[in-house]
Amino acid sequence: MTLAGAVSPYPGAVALLEREHELGVLQTTITTATAGEGCGVAVSGDSGTGKSTLLAAAIVSARSTRVLRGACDPLSTPRPLGPFRDVAPDLGLGRMHLDDGAPLAQLCEEILDALRTEPTVLVVEDLHWVDAASAEVLRFLARRLDGVPVALLISYRPHETGTDHAARPLLGDFARLDGLATVELGPLSVAAVADLVTGTALDAERVHELTGGNPFFVTEVAKDPDRPLPVSVRDAVLARAADVSSRDFEVLQLVATAPDRLDDRVLPALDVDLPTLRRLDSTGLLTRTRGGLAFRHELARQAVESTIPPGGGASLHARLLAALETIDLPEPAVLTHHALAAHDAARTTYHAQAAAAEAIRAASHSEAAAFFQTALDHLADDAPAADRARLLQSLSLEQYMVSRLDEAIANVRATFPLWELIGDVAGLADAHQTCATYEYYNARRREAEAQADAAAAIAGDAGATLAYGAARAARGFMAYMRSDTDLALTCVREVDRTPGTVPGPLALKTDLVRDLSDLVCGDDDARGRVADVIDSARSHRWDELASTGYSQLANLDVEHRRLRSAEHVLEASLPFTVDRDIPICRHWQTGVRARLHFFQGRWSAAVEDAERVLDERGMPIARLWPHLVAALVPMRSGAPEGSPHLDHAWELAGQIDEPLRLLPVLSAFAERMWMSGAADSRVTDDAVRELERLTGAPGSEWAVGELASWLLRLGLVDKQPTPVAGPFRLAGEGRYDEAAGRWHALGEPFAEAMTLGDAPDPGLRVRGVELLDRLGAVGTADRRRVELRAEGVAQVPQRPRASTRANPSGLTNRQLDVAKLVARGFTNAEIATRLFISPKTADHHVSAVLTKLDLPNRRAVVLRADELGIA
Amino acid sequence: MRRFIIEREIPGAGELSQEELASIARTSNEAVASLGVPYTWVNSYVAGDKIYCVHEADDADAIIEHARRGGFPANLVTEVANEFGPQSAELVAG
Numbered sequence: 016m017t018l019a020g021a022v023s024p025y026p027g028a029v030a031l032l033e034r035e036h037e038l039g040v041l042q043t044t045i046t047t048a049t050a051g052e053g054c055g056v057a058v059s060g061d062s063g064t065g066k067s068t069l070l071a072a073a074i075v076s077a078r079s080t081r082v083l084r085g086a087c088d089p090l091s092t093p094r095p096l097g098p099f100r101d102v103a104p105d106l107g108l109g110r111m112h113l114d115d116g117a118p119l120a121q122l123c124e125e126i127l128d129a130l131r132t133e134p135t136v137l138v139v140e141d142l143h144w145v146d147a148a149s150a151e152v153l154r155f156l157a158r159r160l161d162g163v164p165v166a167l168l169i170s171y172r173p174h175e176t177g178t179d180h181a182a183r184p185l186l187g188d189f190a191r192l193d194g195l196a197t198v199e200l201g202p203l204s205v206a207a208v209a210d211l212v213t214g215t216a217l218d219a220e221r222v223h224e225l226t227g228g229n230p231f232f233v234t235e236v237a238k239d240p241d242r243p244l245p246v247s248v249r250d251a252v253l254a255r256a257a258d259v260s261s262r263d264f265e266v267l268q269l270v271a272t273a274p275d276r277l278d279d280r281v282l283p284a285l286d287v288d289l290p291t292l293r294r295l296d297s298t299g300l301l302t303r304t305r306g307g308l309a310f311r312h313e314l315a316r317q318a319v320e321s322t323i324p325p326g327g328g329a330s331l332h333a334r335l336l337a338a339l340e341t342i343d344l345p346e347p348a349v350l351t352h353h354a355l356a357a358h359d360a361a362r363t364t365y366h367a368q369a370a371a372a373e374a375i376r377a378a379s380h381s382e383a384a385a386f387f388q389t390a391l392d393h394l395a396d397d398a399p400a401a402d403r404a405r406l407l408q409s410l411s412l413e414q415y416m417v418s419r420l421d422e423a424i425a426n427v428r429a430t431f432p433l434w435e436l437i438g439d440v441a442g443l444a445d446a447h448q449t450c451a452t453y454e455y456y457n458a459r460r461r462e463a464e465a466q467a468d469a470a471a472a473i474a475g476d477a478g479a480t481l482a483y484g485a486a487r488a489a490r491g492f493m494a495y496m497r498s499d500t501d502l503a504l505t506c507v508r509e510v511d512r513t514p515g516t517v518p519g520p521l522a523l524k525t526d527l528v529r530d531l532s533d534l535v536c537g538d539d540d541a542r543g544r545v546a547d548v549i550d551s552a553r554s555h556r557w558d559e560l561a562s563t564g565y566s567q568l569a570n571l572d573v574e575h576r577r578l579r580s581a582e583h584v585l586e587a588s589l590p591f592t593v594d595r596d597i598p599i600c601r602h603w604q605t606g607v608r609a610r611l612h613f614f615q616g617r618w619s620a621a622v623e624d625a626e627r628v629l630d631e632r633g634m635p636i637a638r639l640w641p642h643l644v645a646a647l648v649p650m651r652s653g654a655p656e657g658s659p660h661l662d663h664a665w666e667l668a669g670q671i672d673e674p675l676r677l678l679p680v681l682s683a684f685a686e687r688m689w690m691s692g693a694a695d696s697r698v699t700d701d702a703v704r705e706l707e708r709l710t711g712a713p714g715s716e717w718a719v720g721e722l723a724s725w726l727l728r729l730g731l732v733d734k735q736p737t738p739v740a741g742p743f744r745l746a747g748e749g750r751y752d753e754a755a756g757r758w759h760a761l762g763e764p765f766a767e768a769m770t771l772g773d774a775p776d777p778g779l780r781v782r783g784v785e786l787l788d789r790l791g792a793v794g795t796a797d798r799r800r801v802e803l804r805a806e807g808v809a810q811v812p813q814r815p816r817a818s819t820r821a822n823p824s825g826l827t828n829r830q831l832d833v834a835k836l837v838a839r840g841f842t843n844a845e846i847a848t849r850l851f852i853s854p855k856t857a858d859h860h861v862s863a864v865l866t867k868l869d870l871p872n873r874r875a876v877v878l879r880a881d882e883l884g885i886a
Numbered sequence: 887m888r889r890f891i892i893e894r895e896i897p898g899a900g901e902l903s904q905e906e907l908a909s910i911a912r913t914s915n916e917a918v919a920s921l922g923v924p925y926t927w928v929n930s931y932v933a934g935d936k937i938y939c940v941h942e943a944d945d946a947d948a949i950i951e952h953a954r955r956g957g958f959p960a961n962l963v964t965e966v967a968n969e970f971g972p973q974s975a976e977l978v979a980g
Binding site: 279280282283286287288289290291292303306342343 | 916917919920921922923947948951954955956957
């Protein structure tokens, strides 16, 4: 009987007509991929358009190639990594229990390695129901298919994958990237419908009109041509079960109640015997798939589900739940789904917490948050306060992990009265401490300080020394961020005197705050000490501490123009934050890298990083540099005004109110005023006032120098203040050529060009304009041209048609990686190996790099690497 | 009923404890009872990474269904065509 054989959900459920082109695309993809040149296709189409049938037909052509199928299911909250757990055994990855807490990045690598071993067609259907972690893994794979013998075939419904959907970035990749393609399945034509109903008394035009050309609907109608024409898909499906006994029909309803599949192992507990299955086989509605019983098509499932009377669903779900609880290793996400639908609050809370724990192990934080929320919503009113507090805390942590800070803060605040109620002082202090951290990431510095102070007061009163130490260390860190190094060091000394804190992560954190404070004050030896703290934290696996160290080191290196050092730090630290899943640091460091590229005149890479942080809704504190970069790059290149980025930056700077954040924002406003000539009180009043107030603040010599330079150009101040960093001081002393040389050596070409332009010597000023043009800062160059012409300087350089000399300003991050390897003399094959791409793609990148740099060959890149800043 | 030999690949099968075998037997018995068709589990033999089972049913379909319900693999299902042993030598005059 057929219920014994099928392995895939719906193949054959829909006739394959008018899909020759799409089938060809899929077959070519499979042939190309299995020959070693990995590629993928997304099949897009509404329910019933024949996505599964098309995929099944294409797979037939794969012949002996390994075919792996994973599916996403319509659960209330999806199974974390569900589709990959389906295929894990066949990939040699065991049952992928995730018990070892392997980070998602490692899992991605393992899956990719397993796929390298033999040609594979990997099919993941129904992406509209995908979980966030699976979407991440798929995206990782989709971007590394080069040279991997894998055909990645996915399917989704376009109307159920809106802009906020977890699969959106992946679908964007399929639409955009080389080697990936999307095919869209539309309705059938009248001619195709006529083909399907040929030999019957049915009228093709009428059937087409009735079904809207939906292939599934047409197929169902054509299967029973002698019945009266059904008015809906539902009627067409139910007509097939018209002769089934009521007891058998209840089995169909049970199967329809299981959104994924009815696990074969629960059939004994549900009293479904083999003769029943044989009778149901005659309806043609069911199939065997993934160790269970399922409907041939989702539309058929929905039709049967719709026959369950109101209130009848809960008892079916309860039966399923009880049956599932008797088998080994049930999936908590599925149990949660049924408990929820069975209106069983206690079981819901119980299973949802297990599902959340599993989601955390899969690094699927949005699902984890959803499960904790479900658990909390169903927690009994008389549950112990400590249980509720812990649940709230777990929920808030997961919300923080996915940048939902407002909710995270609200939930951690909701624990305050609970801890008080049960008199758990350590819990209360810890909650205030957590709240302080989230508030700070949310750019509400004052509130963060108040929360840290509250934590310290509560812990101090109760003699909870560790909690007190943690609160004071956090306060010290915030003081350092605010360039209040005196307070930072005071806090650190207090913690050091607190008994019982040495050695441990807290002691190391105070070391970090002390060393960073020294570094920001100009003690260059402190840089090595910060690096030592990071190393030590990494060796103890205190990941957040190590990552915080990286974040601050990179930021200070950029702020103080140790640009090469910053580049090295970020090369090590960004992969670390991705690998250890620390979103705040990943966004912060990506923002810092945006600013680094920006200083280096690598506009494209800068904007790419900035947009990534803004697109991913990075936490407010991490959005400041991205907003500045996103505002200034277009302005310098001469794009029209109008982006709101500076206003966002202004708002953030006001909330954070830290000198090293505020000064650069004011500089950006001053630059805009200088470019546009439109007076702005944030420059004429605020900037002038803040420059005076913040001159001399620890670590502010560069930020003060830069703001003063713009205010000088605007005539709002008449000299550089003291102290400022070297190049500003030299320019202030009139030694413009020397100052420009310093900028050149530091690798900041825009500042070099501006300094040349400030000089009285027309020769230097012309050089400045030429440099701006070469950098692609044509907007700024035009402003200078106006100045020069107004002053009657002869031989003002013409506005260039296009960038004619080598500069890396247009290289993307990927192309920069490639350019650096070319500069080091690597061959394309070596570059391919190092970047995990195919030699063909490496060739492609190298040509793009040569074109953008306007260089004839790779030797020229090697020779000019220093000049291009890619050595 | 017809007699079948079922080969099940279970890595580490030889290491299974008596308690684990008892638990598997319980699951198997429940699966047999749930089928609603004539079915007899005759015996099973653990050998290295495999378990060989002798079952009786009307068709191979029931054997597969039993495996599904028990959550067991059934890598090879072969109908027993004949049986013989040392005593077989005496059955036909030589």
